[in-house]
Amino acid sequence: MPAGTIRYWAGAKAAAGVAEEPYTARTLADALDAVRERHPGELTRVLKSCSFLVDGAPVGTRDHQTVQLAEGGTVEVLPPFAGG
Template identity: 80%
Template sequence: MPKVTVRYWAAAKAAAGIAEEPCDAVTLAEALAAVRERHPGELPRVLRRCSFLVDGDPVGTRPHETVRLAEGGTVEVLPPFAGG
């Protein structure tokens, strides 16, 4: 099973209480399920509004079950940002 780093930004970082953490997961869906379980408070609600980058590539509207993760990869969790 690939080991990846999940990095949290802005509100996701505040909700998780950490900037990043390791995770073992084959797909983005598995990684998100794991972090929801580790951080059951505010993070699951924040994740519903987030967008994700996997190894620098936007996930967009692809189903998270279809987004495969690679050993040593990175999942960036990006909440909506205010523009200006």
């Protein structure tokens, strides 16, 4: 099973209480399910409004179950940012 790193930014980082943590999952959906189990509460709420990059590529509206994760990959969790 692929292993890599999940990086949290801004409000997601605050809700997770960590800047990054490892994943062991085949798909983005599986990785996010594990995140929700480890961090119930605020992070689960924040994830609903986040966008994601997998190895630098935007996930967009793709079904998270179809987004394959790679060995040594990176998932970036990006909450909405305030503009200015």
